[in-house]
Amino acid sequence: MTDVLAIAEHRRGSLRDVSFELVTAGRELADARGGDLHLAVVGGDVDAFAEELNVEGVDTIYTVDEGEEFNHDVYVQVAQQLIEEVEPSTLLLPNSVNGLDYAPAVAERLGVPIVTDAIGVAGDDPLEVTREMYGSKVETTIEVDAPELVVTIRSTEWDGAEGEGSADVQSFEADVDESQVRSTVTGFEEAGGGDVDIADADVLVSVGRGIDEEENIVLVEKLAEALDATLSSSRPIVDNGWLPKNRQVGQSGKVVTPKVYIAIGISGAVQHVAGMKGSETIVAINTDPNAPINDLADYAIHDDLFDVVPALIEEFGGESPL
Amino acid sequence: MKILVTVKEVAEAEDDFEIDGLDIDERYLEYDLNEWDDYAVEEAVSIAEEGDDVEVVSVTVGPERAEETVRMALAKGVDRAIRVWDDDLATAEMLDVGAKADILAAVVEEEDPDLVFTGVQANDDAFGATGVALAETIGFEWAAVVNRLDLDVEGGVASVHRELEGGVDELTDVETPAVLTIQTGINEPRYASLRGIRQAQRKPLDVKELGDYGLDSSVLETPVSRTAMYVPETESDATVFEGDAEETAGQLADLLRDKGVVEG
Structure with missing residues (x-):
């Protein structure tokens, strides 16, 4: 129970940078606890994503071929099933708009604590998370004395992982209960306001x-x-x-x-x-x-x-x- | 229809402050309605104004001081307010996400709303997790970071825009009942009118204890604790232009000319 599971983020056909930052943060944490780093990618062209995500530091990549775009009802179910399979101590997710659309639900469903918007994570037991308060005026140390938890990391606080990886890429069959999918993403819209760029x-x-x-x-x-x-x-x-x-x-x-x-x-x-x-x-x-x-x-x-x-x-x- | 809006009184630190133990010294904190919650209140109140028979109830977890904030929400058009507080809450070191979700879930069970609006996050600790955690706890559908809402009450669908990064909105249909976390900019929050402020004094503001909802102090137990607070070391290595405004403007003008990015 020292492993780390991270779930990559993608949108409209591209992986977002935070996916590679998760690898860096996740590797740090896994090393500190003596465990492995597992990375999952859910939906979209998962095989192409897996190839891109196979960077230095990743031990296993799970490809979950479910849908095209992010849907929190699907992601919550898949995350739960991945956790049952991998049994990680820490689920590491991006503190992005989509990350915050499912990370708290996963934590609540599993009955484990969540700490969001981490800017630092120290691997000692108990885990210490650094985060800001009062509009970045102060930093705080949050200690989590629990065997399992969910942490979301702030984007660009960790460098993106690079280099050729040697992860074991596996396809993971999730069992998504469609009756529990009660939201539908119908499209995307760019912000308007004239032609000044x-x-x-x-x-x-x-x-x-x-x-x-x-x-x-x-x-x-x-x-x-x-x-x-x-x-x-x-x-x-x-x-x-x-x-x-x-x-x-x-x-x-x-x-x-x-x-x-x-x-x-x-x-x-x-x-x-x-x-x-x-x-x-x-x-x-x-x-x-x-x-x-x-x-x-x-x-x-x-x-x-x-x-x-x-x-x-x-x-x-x-x-x-x- | 009933809309429950969660509101939080948040502390803002003055520019100069001191830390006392694990928090900023009380003397340097100013309290106000959380900015995001102001938008959530406005969204609920404007739905109530457009529709027939819509009740808006606000709930806060906070000490007596928070009543000022709650009255402000009432003055803006909320019909009735609930404040949850007792000795156990007053002595709790930290209310973590799970505890907040459990307390609010008990209120939802009692109130049975069709929609719950929360702010995306609170100004002070900015966890940004309570709304979605609450939705999961009570079995409602949800959407986080909503900056546009079209409600089809009869169809049981909330069509929302979720504000993603990079100037892109995601368009999503969400089944109701639902929890929506409301982003700033979704509307223009009103100022409370004098009439509203007078009326607010007569609106119900019930104070409830955990026990009133069948909860006890075990709901507050958490493995999460704050063990340190400090001012981060300044990373500033800026060249500071000194002098009066004309002098500093002159130095900045020279800099811009040196960089070759301006003419004149």
Whole structure:
């Protein structure tokens, strides 16, 4: 009972990166506990996925040929049956939108504890999981004194596993009770909002909660214009309807890698950071010197954006609208 | 139809704070209605306004202080509220996902709602697991991270958009009764009106103990415990521009010109 079972994630024909990060985290954990790492892939072109997933560190890959896309009712049943077969101590799943759509149900069905959004896992008994609280202001250690548990891992916290693997690939016949499948995925839809693609921009002027009011958006619009840059934003701005969805940077928006990313009044929540940390140069304008965005920034101004942005607009020959 | 909305009073830490033992010192915490739950309340209330004979009940697990938050939900249009609390809950070190699901499941059994709305996650500990765990416990169907909802009450189907990563929605039909975890941005939460706030004072807010639902302290037993809290070492190696706004703006302008990404 020292083995680790991870279940890969795929969508619309492609494995998601977190699948390979699960291998890295799972291998670490299996080594610490002296067990094997089993990886399963459920649905889609499982044979092609298995070939791709056969990277260094995986001991066994189970291919489960059930459906095309993720369906939580199927995944919960398959996970339960895989666990009966493999008897792992830890079920490792992605802390993704789909991971959180079935991991808690699996834990509840098995009657085992779940710890989500892990950023570190130490293999000693009892298992210690590191996770954040209070909007990334603090980290906590969560100890789980149980023989079996479910852990979901935050994406990009572990490097993706690479290298040629030598896993034993097996087909696993799951017995899915269709009467327990009470949801149907009917399609996918891309977020709309016009034809601006923020992922194409060299310079992004990105605005967050610190802008306070809708009528202040004009200030960053003016800055973007003065710099000949493109305007983007963090999630709350889009949630409020102040900018369209296609301007949103982050996990549920776009991933951007501009030459310069100017974060204005953005604290740097983890979901936002996931979408912009690959930028070449990051500039943060924020009154709070402890805001998480400063951990990523190459340059920072710890001052009121309502003072700095007008001055910056004037630097480039513009006139502040406020 | 009855909709049960779970709400949580969450703590937010001030910019400067101190840690006392396993949590942030109470003096540096401010309490508010969880942001996601605000959207869940709005979704339920707007369904009630559009439909006939829809009752919206909110439930929270929390101390007396949380009544302020609960009254806010009542002021926004929730019909009636339940707050679960007792000495066992007050002294519990940690309410883990399973315990929350079991307590809420007991409330669901008593209330018998057609739909349960929860927030996707709570601002403070961000486990993001209670809604789906609850669904499994009570045998409801579910959908996590819902950012659009079309309800076919007679057909017993909730057609939802689930907000996946990367600007893609998954379209899913879910059989009801169901638990839906509600994402921010699904609607525009209203502000409580003065009239609403006055009315909220007269709406029922029942305080229940675990025993009222046939539960006891064993429901709180968990192998999960928090053993440390600390401020992570800062990884910041940013060059900080100093001076007044004109000076810092000037330095930033020079940087942008040096990078060759701007003209002028």
